[in-house]
Amino acid sequence: MRLRLYLSITMMATGKPYDLRTPPSPNGWTRMLALDATHGPRQVSRNLKWLGDNRFIDLEPQWGRPSAIKLLSVAGDGEEYTQPRDGGRYVGVPVEFWTCGWLLQLSPTAAALLIVLREALGGHSEPRYIATAKRERYGLSHHTWTEARKELEGQGLLIVKREPQGSFYDFTRLRNAYQLDLERLNDPPRWT
Incomplete structure (x- = not known):
């Protein structure tokens, strides 16, 4: 839930100052994230608070409206947010990740592993082994x-x-080599 919420916020707050002055209400987030209407608003509020307490976002109370959300550094150190691409290498996720569900x-x-593999494979399209370290x-x-690997497969x-x-001359052993098929993101997922 936290990851889904955080990824949605980063998808929406794309320009400086990387904030949402009029964010969705807890009910709006509940609908957007397809949560249970009864418990969803409380889950959203609790997870927004967690993201704020752990300094990934800053919540600024607004009278009569949901708190404004400002992105903070992805390191969780409370520093100002900067676009990852401004600091060098970054991992992008195609917009279809959101638009196709x-x-x-x-x-x-599984979503976290998808992002990890995007970074670990470094944009290579052929299968690659990822060292344990x-x-x-x-x-x-x-x-x-x-x-997560089984789910992505x-x-x-x-x-x-x-x-x-x-x-x-070394002992040769079989190891897993990973290859992402990001074209698959263009199609809807298999609903289970």
């Missing part, structure tokens, strides 16, 4: 990685191939 269909862990940088447990967004790693 992928944000709502994928679990938050690099995988560990993202803080996803082995179980989380595996479950089931949706046709990820192809995993077994390829030998190592040189002629």
